[in-house]
Amino acid sequence: MEPTMAAVARAAAAFARRRTHVAARAASTVSIAPPPKDARESLQALAQLRGEVALVTGAATGIGRAVAQLFVEAGARVHAFDLAPCELPGAASTVRVDVSDVPALTAALRSAIDAERGRVDHLVCSAGLWTFGDVDETTEAEFDRLIGVNVKGSFFALAAVLPAMKAQRRGSVVIVGSDQSFVGKPGQSLYGLTKGATAQLVKSTAAQYAQLGVRVNAVCPGTIDTPLMRGAVRQIARMKGQSAEGEEDLVTWLKTAQPMPRLGEPEEIALAIAMVSKVPFMTGALVAVDGGYTCQ
Numbered sequence: 001m002e003p004t005m006a007a008v009a010r011a012a013a014a015f016a017r018r019r020t021h022v023a024a025r026a027a028s029t030v031s032i033a034p035p036p037k038d039a040r041e042s043l044q045a046l047a048q049l050r051g052e053v054a055l056v057t058g059a060a061t062g063i064g065r066a067v068a069q070l071f072v073e074a075g076a077r078v079h080a081f082d083l084a085p086c087e088l089p090g091a092a093s094t095v096r097v098d099v100s101d102v103p104a105l106t107a108a109l110r111s112a113i114d115a116e117r118g119r120v121d122h123l124v125c126s127a128g129l130w131t132f133g134d135v136d137e138t139t140e141a142e143f144d145r146l147i148g149v150n151v152k153g154s155f156f157a158l159a160a161v162l163p164a165m166k167a168q169r170r171g172s173v174v175i176v177g178s179d180q181s182f183v184g185k186p187g188q189s190l191y192g193l194t195k196g197a198t199a200q201l202v203k204s205t206a207a208q209y210a211q212l213g214v215r216v217n218a219v220c221p222g223t224i225d226t227p228l229m230r231g232a233v234r235q236i237a238r239m240k241g242q243s244a245e246g247e248e249d250l251v252t253w254l255k256t257a258q259p260m261p262r263l264g265e266p267e268e269i270a271l272a273i274a275m276v277s278k279v280p281f282m283t284g285a286l287v288a289v290d291g292g293y294t295c296q
């Protein structure tokens with residue numbers, strides 16, 4: 001059906017209102033990272049973190065360690081945080097802290113920022129726990145343990161860096177999500193809940209702080225060969241009463257669960273995190289790095 005003149009006029013008015021709104025928003029934008037001049041400059045920016053300050057939680061093992069290592073190699077001043085001792089040659093500092101202990105976490109992150117005279121370019125939240133089990137057998141203590149590390153730990157790490165990032169009108173936060181930020185899996189109601197919460201935290205804060213120059217994204221790994229993943233396999237095999245052979249069968253099954261029939265490496269996630277940390281127009285994104293698991 002042909003649109004009437006009135007309908008066309010209404011649509012044009014709505015379009016004009018939206019243009020005004022967008023223009024007003026652009027005018028109020030303070031100082032956000034400008035677009036790079038060309039692709040070569042973007043590539044150089046990706047490879048260069050020289051002099052930039054990065055705070056990484058969960059940096060003792062797995063994905064967090066790979067990120068911290070990559071950032072050190074790219075020239076960043078890396079402050080590494082973990083419950084376990086971090087061995088990270090070249091790090092500006094390594095700090096033992098429980099990310100679910102909010103006062104301790106806040107003090108540790110703020111003290112690293114103070115040591116950098118208020119500068120912080122990157123926060124990467126990789127500290128995390130995994131669990132498996134039925135909803136009706138999950139205890140309140142287990143619920144609080146998972147929420148404490150996976151949700152509270154990321155939320156309050158972000159809260160701790162925001163004043164400095166807002167003041168400098170620049171900063172990138174990357175929280176490690178999961179394929180379970182997108183899809184559900186049996187036995188994963190509690191872990192999946194924490195990763196769904198991560199996705200929402202990223203989207204809400206990205207929307208709120210974009211105009212202050214603070215970008216917030218999630219990199220969402222599939223099955224990555226880390227101590228967490230090996231522990232998960234051991235736990236499932238034990239629950240099923242299986243031996244070490246059963247564990248290997250589970251790993252083989254995990255390898256074939258995605259179109260790319262292998263496990264991911266922590267360094268691949270670190271590379272994605274470095275990329276997301278450096279792309280100026282990227283915020284509120286949930287980036288799957290999962291060998292195609294969530295495209296099925």
Ligand SMILES: NC(=O)c1ccc[n+]([C@@H]2O[C@H](COP(=O)([O-])OP(=O)(O)OC[C@H]3O[C@@H](n4cnc5c(N)ncnc54)[C@H](O)[C@@H]3O)[C@@H](O)[C@H]2O)c1
Pocket residue numbers: 057058059060061062063064081082083084097098099100126127128129130149176177178179220221222223224225226227228229
């Ligand atoms: N490995 C995978 O297959 C996979 C898949 C999807 C998402 N992830 C997510 O990636 C992140 C990193 O996992 P990973 O596989 O590298 O695991 P990992 O166990 O190798 O590393 C996690 C790190 O977090 C630290 N940590 C745990 N509790 C802590 C606490 N209370 N305070 C401070 N540090 C604490 C651990 O000591 C460890 O060094 C997690 O958020 C996890 O949920 C992992």
